[in-house]
Every structure is written in structure tokens, then in C-alpha cells.
Amino acid sequence: MAECHPVGFQWVMEAKARGAKIIHVDPRFTRTSAVSDLHVPLRAGSDIAFVGGLINYVLSAGKEFREYVTAYTNASTIVGADYVDSEDLGGLFSGWDDETHVYDPSSWAYEGVNVGASAGKREEGAGAESAGGESGAQGAERSKDAEQSHQFGSGGASLGEGAKIQTDPTLTHPRCVFQVLKRHFARYTPEMVQEVCGVPPELFGQVAEALTDNSGRERTSAFCYAVGWTHHSTGVQYIRTAAILQLLLGNIGRPGGGIMALRGHASIQGSTDIPTLYNILPGYLPMPHAHQHESLDSYVERNGSATGYWAYMRAYAVSLLKAYWGDAATAENDFCFDYLPRVTGDHSTYATVRDQIEGKVPGYFILGQNPAVGSANAKMQRLGLANLDWLVVRDFVVIESASFWLNGPEIETGELETTKIPTEVFFMPAAAHTEKDGTFTQTQRMLQWHHQAVEPPGDCRSELWFYYQLGRKLREKLAGSTDERDRPLLDLAWDYPTDDHGDPDAEAVLQEINGRGPGGDLLSAYTQLTGDGSTSCGCWIYCGVYADGVNQAARRTPGREQNYVAPEWGWAWPANRRILYNRASADPEGRPWSERKAYVQWDEAQGRWVGPDVPDFEPTKRPDYVPPEDATAEHAIGGSDPFIMQADGKGWLFVPSGLVDGPLPTHYEPHESPVSNPMYAQQSNPARENYGGAYNMLNPVPGDPGEDLFPYVYTTYRLTEHHTAGGMSRFVPYLSELQPAFFCEVSPELAAERGLEAGGWATIITARTAIEARVLVTDRMVPLRAGGKVIHQIGLPYHWGPNGISTGDAANELLSVALDPNVHIQDTKALTCDIQPGRRPRGPALLRYVENYRWRGGITAETGKQARTTGPASASTQGSTS
Amino acid sequence: MTQTTANHLFGPLDPAAEAGYPDHPPRLGFFTDTTVCIGCKACEVACKEWNNVPEDGIDFLGLSYDNTGSLGASTWRHVAFIEQASIEQPKPLGAQEPGVTGRHAPVVDLGMPSTAPPGTTAGADGRTEFRWLMSSDVCKHCTHAACLDVCPTGALFRTEFGTVVVQQDVCNGCGYCVPACPYGVIDQRKGDGRAWKCTLCYDRLQGGLTPACAKACPTESIQFGVLDELRERAAARVEQLHAAGISDARLYGADPTDGVGGAGAFFLLLDEPEVYGLPPDPVVTTRDLPSMWLHAGAAALTLLAGVVSTFWGRR
Amino acid sequence: MVPEAEFTSYYGRPVVKAPRWSWDIPAYLFLGGLSGGSAMLGAGGDLSGRPALRRAGRLGGLAAITASVGLLVHDVGRPERFLNMLRVAKPTSPMSMGTWIISAYAPGIGVAAVSELLPVLPRAIRDSPLGAVLRVSARPAGLAAAAIAPAVASYTAVLLADTAVPAWHEAHRELPFVFIGSSAASAAGLGLVFAPVGEAGPARRLATFGAIMELGTSRRIENQLGLAGEAFTTGKPARLLATASNLTAGGVLLATLLARRSRLAAVVAGVALLAGGVFERFGLYHAGIESANDPKYTVVPQRRRLEQEGPVRADS
């Protein structure tokens, strides 16, 4: 966090100064470790075992916050009898299908829930604590099985009609979630943690004690994570593990608690909320699916929920359609629902690149991203770029994704020839944040308006200008078309006030996002939205950003003039709420769990919830409210159920539906790992997504021929001094000089083992390619003993590429693409490689060098891509083996 | 302890009053608490942005995370990074536990003279405790500033805030200040010729603003303020750290009776100064100036006598 | 040799900065010293009726100081601002003091030297009032310059010593004597080259005086300064200083033994002494550079002093 969120880290230092204990769990000793109380080096890719060990410690020592767990989580819920845990199936759960490599989750359902009725229904994402892709799941969908793919928003699953959940408040029923959890994690002992993670039991014990000592009624502990946890083929389950632990300890919805997703770019949160993502529409409404959503009704019926706030999905969807198509959207034409294009499967970025390589995607816009450096398997990215008809790159500088045809690595090796690359490239200079008005949404879901300071220079233009003008031109060129295909463009509500330069007014766009009521008045809360077409709203969760007709995101009441929650600085969705699920900061009766940790509480005199923050609860719903049998929407959520976006108002320890790789987190090895899974016969996440093709060869895993060829683990990460793929730092002298070269971090032991010379060069090799880096020998890298081996880990910051002031090979040349199946996010944190002293071969010699490795390892396009490894392929994985 | 009586060249004094500002504002300076530094280098960048200091070379030094190397004409803040494996005593600041016990560190040539390579300092017992020290160095704005005193043009001068500043409209690039500084701070800029160093943001102080580096510092490792108050705060911080068992904590440059009369920018360190590239106990060269002039005078008279005697009497 | 010291540093990087000066500065030191010695030799020649010695001293003095200041101007980063040296008069700055000393010195040696040129100047000038003034003021000017000359010869030692460069500062008591010795020997060399044997007696004696001062004090620096002395006795500085010693000693020997009789020997001795002066200054200069670039010279003495005597503290 000190490395990647340095200014946010001031609050950690502040907490430390007040006595908080800071523990840093990371394979490397980083600038965060340097000021932490404890650094726990562990093997990259082993955190589920580590956090699972903590869960086991909590459960076996009875350290959970029992009142919280009983009242606020689904610990007491009974799971159906068909469920078989991964403990009993060698690492698989019940429901695995060897043909499709996909789970059928029906056996994971709660007891008494009408499975038939809920099959194929909208299911939940990876828990609402994880707001978006790089921080967990913002929606999931099963790519391998288009017929049954599911689309999720941010809320909980529908539990199906007639759902009658069975519970055991004593938490003793053998099939209640609490007991299922206990059994599932029973083997995650300190000894197992040592075996899997390389963390000595004594050190593990220090963490366990510190965490439990600082959790409970009087104290809370927070987890901060980012892509060290999400960039794994089990990334969503990493976050789930933390969610389970924090729910058990009562650290969710309370001040000083939480699982903080420290997100990435300035408006990564905003671009997830108002997504430029294929599977969702603004406000986490799913993109309609061709096979499931014929009409608005079926769309809402399949994705909405009878209970909780998703019950109003129709209002959110119709208001969005009104914002998109204005007067053209009427009740008669289903509010233009048919204008929405449909998804049919996984259209995520790596799938698109695969299709580009196959020549299926002629046109490509890149706006503020640099996949030729930033995305895994950079060669795959460039092969896609080199096979387009046209490419528009909008950026501040000529990034590698714009110049691949001129100086990409494939030009040097001769794999590609400039004169044979058909791609037509438009590089358009972009306007900077100082040159445009608009809002960023930062990592705490807070929108902040930035005002334009100066006009953009030369041909530089904002994306707002570009898309508005492009839309205008398209509509002009298609004007008069009678082709039904063009109706959505021609009917689009595309009238924005512009200034002298043709720049649309960003405030007008934000107002459209906020939404308007029947009279055209700006709305103040999403509770005002209706499904009858009388309201429009571009993103329902952002409704209220223009409350009272005021740009709330532009509020800048100085922090020192407010309470510590600072509600009058910017605006946070939803409803300017700063801590989600903050009803959980009070006990079931609505009293603070303790004075130290008071936050939101029930004020009997006023008959409402009060506190320094906006209560995440209906303000006047009494804590003792019990929903009547037939209640729907929020009325079905009880007065002591804080998790109001879940259909049952509970925090989910066990996820009966919504995840495609299991209802509970399980330790799997990274898809490239030097060790056999010490816990299960199943080596890696069976549901992970692999990409085939010669451009994505995988390293052998234990048991394969050539398993010793790539004996080392490498992990990739960031440096404080650079930014991501480097477009905003490698071209900036003041940043480039601080970290002027691509380097690898190795321990003195590994340096000795391989003869690496400090300050010299090393070549790092995988089945994809080989790159070179300067050598930084450092005690901050420690060899670990895990999986019966000494594991050497190599650190590679991934910011470099051939362009700019500070140049170097891109770490992503090395990476393979293997994705988390819930969110299609690649593993960048734990892979295998070889390292050799000296610089890499140049030109065609590089290809021969890597080919030699592949030949020695017998590596083919199929290597490492086996899904299930629990036994003979013919064995049934249905039913219990115990 | 070497005792010398205070005078214009040595010992505690109020530098602004000494330099002819009868009613001057309180002396301003920095307390850099290295125990909370996260090595982010915001101080380096913020300084350059404010002062338009040019980029100082895209060279990979590989000294841990330090690619700046040292203070210089185009680097007025420099963050040092020191990786220490130690077996002397527990270092509570942040510890790294080895996963492999009995670690024997082979010697690796780091291409770095005079420092033990990582892994060798722990001896045969293997690595026990590890810490990564970071410290943002800056001009000390000495009470007795050698750079200032030797400057022949008056380009270097004492401001009313007690700070030491090069007036770029005056400096003729004689370069004399460079070897005078006991900390190796000030330097001449290639191509420009003049001497440059931290001005303690003299222009910002004129407007009542915090210096750029201190303002940016995310963790308040760099604390700016009235020097007397900073000294009190620093003493309290050291006590707090000692009470917490961090016996390594010590102040550097905070003592107005030290060899430079106390630094206007002083530090809380966790190890000996030389570990951070600082001189252990510097004394301003001008303390000995009377002696130097005296010896020079004696030598001059000797020369005169020698010449006279060669002509005396004989042919 | 002091045993190799165990010490800690930051990756072996220098603690103090060596001056960024080029060869200009040691040459400036040499020429300044030569000028001062020459001016005195010239004045002595004037008073003792040795016209050739007088002429050599005056002209050499002016030429050397002109070249010396020229080199200084050349070395500064902003030559056009050289005169900013006269903005202030700072007793704490040897360079400031030196500038004022030279400002006081230069007119005298200038008038004295120009007066020597009168015979070769056009008759119109010779007979003009200016010529008359020059003739009258030559001696007072030369004597005034000679009176300031010892300061010209010695202030440069303070200039080096008043720095944080360990080898120079540690030698601050000795350097002035090395410098005036070197100055005397160099001036003597000039006298030996340009004055006939008959007039060169004072130059020969001055050579002996200078060599004794220079070489004797140099030995003291090398032997008495502890670790800082190592900077003078190792590497390139040691080679330069050894050459300087050999040239100076050889020059003196030649001057005392043969230069009374042989003009050729006198010229060779003079050149050797001048060369010895050049090597001496370059050697001292480089010893300083080495001692600044190696953190050992800064850290070890301070650390030892801390451990043995405690920190240096003033009475408060």
C-alpha cells in the first residue's frame, strides 16, 4: 500500500502512531513492509491457504464474534444434502462436469430452496465487498457454456420463489454453514500453512493472535488488498476468503473494519460503475443475453430479485433506457429494450484479442490503456493489433500499442514485418485532466469533480469531445437511413450543450447520469426512480450526485471543518454513504457494539438511525422490524439484517450460487507452479480459463516432462515511481530518473545459484519468450521452503516498454494468459520461469533460444492446460468418495 | 568531548541576527523523521516541480531503490535506501522472518565498494532480522554554513528565516562552496556553471507557504516549522521511540552546540549517520579559520624574512 | 601506513564533494605563488641593484598574476560575472580576501612591470608624462606589491584548507608553509632562468630556503596527519608529489653546486624548480580530490574522534 497508494497510506501510518499493529503479507519485503510491525513473506499464490489457516484458527479456537456471526451472516443456514465439499472430492466440489469444465451449482443450494425455480436465474457476484474487476468480481458469467451463462450485477442472488430457508441458530446442525465451514477449513492448520505458504508456524501464530486480539466488540481490524490478491486464477476466491474471515470476526460494516479494495486508476471505480465493460450496463445492470433476455420483462424477471433493493431493477433499467433513447423509449416499444445489443458469452478483452488474431475484429479503439505493455502476454496483444483493419489510439504519448508496427519486439525478431502489417493507425492526442471538466470516482466510491484549468493544446481533445463528435458524425452520415440497424443510433438522445470548441458540457452529462423526474427536475435519490418511463437516469447508483440541483461531486468543504467521515467532500455512491453495510456497526437491537466502535445506531427518540455517516438502511426501519410473509423488496429485509443488497440481508460465508468455481474458497496452485498442490489432488482451479494457441504456451507443471525447466517463481508488481504500463511515467523525466531501468529482484542465494551479478543483466525465460533485466540482488527477497522444496521467487516490476525516456523489456512478454473464471482476470502474480546471467539474444536468435527451451521441455500448446487432475479422466466426480 | 568557546564561527547563535536582520521572523527548518519515511520520493519530485530543477540523469544505480545517488546541483532532496540484515538486536521497526532457517549467505559481488553485500551481514546464523531504512536528505541550512562563509560573491547568503540560499542572479560559479560543505550538499550544475542547492523554498516562505517537499510528504516524515518547536517535537519523538524499545533512535543535527552550530534541517535516524551517507560528527571548516589565517600570516612573514635574508649583505 | 580502517559508508559513495575545478585551479595556485615570490625577488633586485633580477621579478610577477587570474576567470562557471567577486568583502572567505589582496597587489606589480617595458616602447610614450610617471612610481609600486606579495603567496593555502576536503583541511597548519616554500622556490627558479649568474645569488639562496620550507613541511604533512596523510602518500598524488620533491631537490642541488659557474646549469636548475612547483601544486590538489572522493577520509577520523573524545561540542 505504501508503494501503490502512498498518500492513502498516511492513514495507516496515523493508525500505527495511535497503536495499531500493521502486518504486511507479501512475497516481497516492500516499502510497506519497511514500516510495518510485521512482514510475512509467503509463496506467491498461496494466500487462500494462509487466510484459510486464519479462518481455521478462529473457528477451532472459538474466536469468532459469535453474536455478530449468528445475527448477521448465513452461518446458521442449512445447506442442501446434495452438497459435497472439496475436502471429500480431492479438491473438486460436487457438480463438476468433465465435458464442459464447468460446475453445475445446483447442489450447492440451501436446504429447502426450490432449486428448479432458481436454476438459470440471476445469481450473485463475488460478494458486494469487491467492487470491480481488478478488485474482485463485478459480475460473473460462465464463458464455456453460453447456453447457461449467467450475468450478475452487484447484489445478492435471488433465492427463488417459495424459498424457505432453514436455519439452526445454535450453529450445530452438521449441514449448517458454520459447520460446513469448519469442516472445509479443518485441514488448514499452521503446519499446512507452512507447507503451502512457507510461513513458519510461529510467525503464522503472531498474525493469528494479533488479528483476533484486535477484532471483536471493542476492536476492529481491516484488510487492505489490491491486485496481489485479485490477479490469480482464483482471485475472486481470495477475496471470498477474506470476506469469510472478516465476517467471522465481525469486521464488516464497522469503523476500522472492512476489506478495502485499493483500486487502481483514477477512475477505475467509475469505469466499473458506469462501465466500459462488456457484461454490464451502468449501475451493474447486466448486459442482456441473447438466449435469456428476449424482452424487458424477461430481463427483469431473470435478473431482478423479489427481495432487497434489486427488486426495483425494472425502475433502474427503464430509467437507463430513457436516458439513452429519450422520447423514443416508450412503454409501447418496451422502452427500446430491443435496441440493446446482446451478449452471448465471454466477450472480455482476452477473448477479443484471440478473435483479433483470428481476423474477426477489424476495428479497435484504445483510449487510455496500453495492452502492448500492460496486458498479459504482450505478444498476443500485438499479434491482435497487427491483424486489424483500423486502430484508433487516443493517448498523451505514442505508446507501444500505437507503435507496435514500427518498433514492436516482433519487428526485431522478424516475426512481423512492418510492410506486411495491414493495420491502419490513427494516433489522436488526448486532453489531460487539467484540460477538461469531469468526475473521477476514487477507490472509496467517491466522485470528485475536477475543473478545467486550461484549453487543451493543439489537436488534443477530451474523450467527451471525441465520442460526442464521433456520434454526431455517425448520425449525420446515417441520417435518413431506414435500416432498422441504424435506429438505435438515430434515435439516441445525443443533444448536449457544447462550447465554442464543440466540447460537450460535462455537467450536462453528469446531470443525465444523475437522472431527471417527470418534470425534468434533477432527482435526488434512486428511490425516486420508477419503471413507468417517467424518470430517466443514466446510472441508478449515481442518482443523487446532483441532489437538490447541485453538483454534489464538486463539493469541497475542507476536511478539517467536518466530522471525520467528511460527508461534504465530493459525493459517494450510493446516497453519499461512506461505509457500506454500516447497519452492522450496531448490534441487532440497534445499539453500538461498543462505545469505542460506535458509528450508526438506532435513536429511539427520533425513531431513526443516526450517526456520522448516512445509514446504509432505511432511515426509519426499526431494529425489531420483522418482515411479514409476503413482503417484497426492502420490506422483506428484517430490521436486524444489515446486508440489504443480499436477498436475505445476511453476509454470506457460504455462497450457494453466483460463483462458478465453488461455494467456498479452496487452495489451488497457480496455473504455473513449481510444486504439486500439497492439499488436494486437484492441482489448479479446475474452472480457470485457458487460452489455446501457439502464442500462449504454458510452462510444464509438476508431473509433466520438463517440470524442472522453469524452477523459479516470479511475481510482477508496481513501483511507487512509475505508473502501470508507463504511458504516464516513462515519458515523464522526473519519474523516469527515479527508476530508470527495468530490473529483477533476486535474493543473494538465487544470485549465487545462477551466477547473477548485481547491477549486471539477467535473462528471464518462460515458454512464451525471454526478456532481459538489470539485476538487483537484495535481502528483501527470501527463499522459502514450501511444497517440499526451496522456492526462489523473482520480482519483476512491469512498467517498462521500448518507448519513452526510461526504456526496457516489458515483464508482460513473459506472462501467459490464464484467467479467473468468474471475472476473466489474468494471473500476473505467481508464475514460473528460468533465469540466466547476461543479456538475451537479439533478433531471430531470441526465437531459437526460446524454441530450444520448449523443445527441451516437450512443450506443446496443450501443456499445462488440463482442467481436472484429481484422477483418471473417466472417473465420475459426482457423489461422495468418503 | 572537545570544547570550544562559541564565537562568530562556532557554537550556538541566532544566524539571522548574526547576519544583520535585527527583527527577523523565527528560524524555520525541517525535522525529518526517518522512522516514518516510506521512500516514496515525492519530496524529490515536488522539489523539482516547484524549483524547475532539471532531470539528473536516467542512470540505473541499483543501490537498493536509490537511483538518485546523492544530493547535487540538480537533486536537492535525496532519499537514501539502506537494506540491513542484522543480528545485533531485534529491530522492531519491521522485521522479516526467513522461511528457510540456517540461511548461509554466499558472498555476491554487488559492485559496491565498502558495504557488505546483502545477506553477508547476518553472519553464519543466517538472516534473522531485516530492516530497510529510508531517509530523505537535504541541505542542513547550517547555523555555521561553510558554503555561505566561503562564498566570495555574496551569492550564498543567510535569509531572514535563518536559512542559507544561493542567489542565482549573483553566483559566478566559482565553485568554492562545493568543497566547503561538510555534508557534500551543494554542487555546480554542468552547462549552467552556477551552484545550486535547496533554498528551503525561500520564495514560498516569503508567501507563508510550506516548502514543496514537506507539503507533499505523504507521511509527514518531513516536518516543517519553527526550528525551536521542531527540536522539542523531535526530542519527544525520540523519547517515545526509546520507550517503545527502539533504542537505535537518535537525533542528528539537532544540537545547537554541535560542529555546525546545529542544523536548520535535522534528522531522526535509526543508525549511525555514516550508514546514511552523512558525516558522523562534522565540524564546519571555518571554525579553524582564525588558525588558518594565523598560520598563513606566519608563513607570509616567514617568506618575507626568507626573501630579505637572501639579499642580506651578500652579493 | 595506517592499517586499513573498518568503516561504514553509503555504498562507498563520497560524503563530501570534491571541487569541480579543472587543472585551471592548481595552475592558478602555482602562478599566484610564482607571482608573489617573483615580485619580492624583483623588489630585492631593485633595492640591491640587480637590474636583471629586478626585471625578471617584475615582469614574471605581472605575467604570472595575469595568467593566474586569467585561469581563475576561465574556471568559474559564469566568467562574465567574475567581477561579482568584488560585491562583498568577506573575511570568512579566503577567495574573497584573495580577490581583494590581488586587487591591491596587481596595480603595483603592473606599474613596476610596465616601467620595465619603457625601453622597448615607442619613444613618444617614453617621453610622455605617462613615461615620467611610470619611471618615478616604479620603485614605490614594486615595493608596495612586494609588501603584499607574501599574502598573495600564502592566502591560497587558506583557500584550500578552508574546505571540508579532509586532506586540505587537516593540513591547514602546514599548507601555508608548503605554499610559501613552493612560491619561493618557483620564484627562485624564475630568477635562475632569467638573471645572469652574477645577479642570481639571492635566487640560489631563495631556492634553498623555499625547498627546505616546501619539502620539510610536506614530509610533516605526510607523517603527522594520520589518515589524512595517506591521501598524500598513495596513488596519483604521491607520484606527483614525489616528482615535485625530486625536481625541487634536484634544482636546489644544481643551483647550489653548479649554477654559480654555469649559466646552463642555472637555467636547468631554474626550470627544475619551476616544474617542481607545478608538480607540488598539482600533487597537493589531487591529494585533496582523492580524500574527498573516498568516504574513508571523512568518516574514519570523525568516527574515531567520536569514540575516543566524544562529539565536538561548543560551550553553550
Place this chain on the structure above:
Amino acid sequence: MDPRTWLDSWPVFRQLTGTDPLGRGSAAMSKRSAELAPRTVTADRVVASVCPFCAVGCGQRVYVKDDQVIQIEGDPDSPVSRGRLCPKGSASKQLVTGPGREHTISYRRPYGTEWEELDLDTAMDMIADRVIKTRNETWQWAEDGKRTRRTMGIASLGGATLDNEENYLMKKLYTAMGAIQVENQARI
């Protein structure tokens, strides 16, 4: 010029007559030093902004003079950052005004070997034409008999560095044109 004033402009004279005989401070001060002020006070306007790098969302103040950004520093009012910035945030001025930025369009024709110049209007027109052409050629009304109403021929990448308003218009326009392969950094 008054001789006294003239003399007074000579530091040596001030040393002799003033409070600073050693020429260390007030006597040595130059006219420029005496008139120094922070350049931010000369700004025509100060604009409230947000750091463009990471999701911490630190507050920035942008100082503008003669329509040029002359300084960017932390906003002390921000309850997130309290005026502080990391090295990237601190380098924001160089990011937006520095030598690295491109101000003109570069065009590479198919199979071309070098960049060419192109004016903005032409570029916009060419891009619009290509969108229409590709959309027509790759249009898909249905797949497996199910209505899809889309093009699989146009993809888009990026968004996390952009404003919400920009992402909104992008998604709106892409959705209307039937392009669904719209992705950004949230995926990676």
C-alpha cells in the same frame, strides 16, 4: 542617481555601514531576492482538481497564469489527502506540460512504414467512415436464431483513466452502434 542609493547598492558599502559587517546576510541580499514571492501568488486563477494517476483520488490545486499551468500541488482541504501527493501526483505538472506529450495527430496508412500528419477533421471523418463500414460488414442480427443486434467487428479498450462522463458517452454510443466488446482496466 543619488550617490547614496548608488553606493547602497554595493554590498561592501552596506557591510561597512549596516548591521551585517561580515556580509553574510542582509548586506549580501540582491534586489531579486528582496522582491521574491512564490509564483503561485501571481496565478490568474487556482482550479480545484484531482490527481489523474491512481484511485486514492488526492486533491490537487492547479495554478494557471496566462492560460498556462504553472504549478500543481496538493489540496490541503481534501480529507483524503490533506494536501499531500506521492511522486506521481507531484509530477502532474510535468505530465501535462512536459516534453513527452503529443499535440498533433499521427497517421499510419495500411502497410505504411512511417507516421504521417493528418488534420483533426479529416481524421474524425475517416474514423466515422471506418466505423460505419466495419459495422455494416460485420453486422449480426442473430446468432443461433437468437436476436443479437450487434457487431462483433468493433472493440474498445480503456476507461479507467477517463472521467465518468466520458465513460458514460462511450458506453452509450457503443451500445447504440451495437458494439459490445467494450472493456477497460477493471478487467485486468
